[in-house]
Amino acid sequence: MELTLPHRSIWMCRKSTLAHIVFFIALILIISPWIVERRFLFNEIIAVTGISILAYKRFRIGNDVTSAYILALLAWCGVHVLTSLFRMDSIYYYLRNMVIVYSIFTYFIGYYLFKYLDGFLKKFGQWLGMYITVLLLFPLSNFLFERFGMATLFPALFRYLRNRLMLPVLIVMNIIYSVTYDSATIILLTACYLLLWISPGYRFFKQVIMLMMVAFAIFFIAVQPNLALISNRFSPY
Numbered sequence: 001m002e003l004t005l006p007h008r009s010i011w012m013c014r015k016s017t018l019a020h021i022v023f024f025i026a027l028i029l030i031i032s033p034w035i036v037e038r039r040f041l042f043n044e045i046i047a048v049t050g051i052s053i054l055a056y057k058r059f060r061i062g063n064d065v066t067s068a069y070i071l072a073l074l075a076w077c078g079v080h081v082l083t084s085l086f087r088m089d090s091i092y093y094y095l096r097n098m099v100i101v102y103s104i105f106t107y108f109i110g111y112y113l114f115k116y117l118d119g120f121l122k123k124f125g126q127w128l129g130m131y132i133t134v135l136l137l138f139p140l141s142n143f144l145f146e147r148f149g150m151a152t153l154f155p156a157l158f159r160y161l162r163n164r165l166m167l168p169v170l171i172v173m174n175i176i177y178s179v180t181y182d183s184a185t186i187i188l189l190t191a192c193y194l195l196l197w198i199s200p201g202y203r204f205f206k207q208v209i210m211l212m213m214v215a216f217a218i219f220f221i222a223v224q225p226n227l228a229l230i231s232n233r234f235s236p237y
Contacts, residue, residue, distance in 0.1 A: 019116035020123070022049055022109060027128070030149045034142065043103065050105035053112050062111065070107050077101040121156055129157050136173065139180045148185040151177060167197040 029042040036042040054061075061067045081101060088094040121128075132153065135145040154173050158166050171193045178186035199205040 016116050019113045020120045023120045032143055047102045047105050050108045054108045147181040148183045
C-alpha cells in the first residue's frame, strides 16, 4: 500500500534518525576503538548493520564500478574463508581474521546512507570540529583521540570548502597529528595529500600511484623469504 504524504514524512524521519544513530556509532568507533571495539563490539554492530541494509534492499546494489569491485573482493574473500578451514592452525585466529571479511559489508552503509551524512554533520559537525581542534593541539590520551583513525574525520570539517585551501589545510593538520600522536601512518596519508596537491591532473596522479604499487609489489616479493621465517620462529613478543 502506498504511503500518504504524512506517513511518508514520518517514515523518512525515522530512516534519517536511524542513519544518524549508525553514523554516531561509527564516529565513536573512530574516536576510541580501543574501548568500544573490543568491549562493546561496535565494529561487529556496524558490519551487521551493513548486511541488514543490504538485505533490506533485497541485495540490490548499483551498477557502478566500485560496487562491482566490492562484490569481487567479497567473492575472493569467500574463497579464502572456505580454503582456510582446511589450513588453519587455530580456530581463534581463524575467527579473529574473519573481521577482514565481514567488515567489507560496512561499504553498503556508506552506499545507501550517504545522503543522510550532511544532515548528521549539520547537527554534530560544530562539536566535532571543536573536539578535533582542541585534542589535536593539546593531546591527552589515545583513548580520547585515536592515533591514526581520526584523520578520516578531518575532511568532514571542510565539506563546504571548495577551493585550493582545503588540501594545504589538511596537510598541515596531518603533520601536526603525526607529531603530537607519533603516527607513522599519518605521514603516508600526508604524502598522499601532498601528491594530490602537486599533481597537474588525474593522469599524473594515477601513474605515480601505479609506480608506487609496482615498487611495493617488487619489494614484497623480495622480502617474502624473510617473512616466511615468521612461521618457524613465531613469538607473540
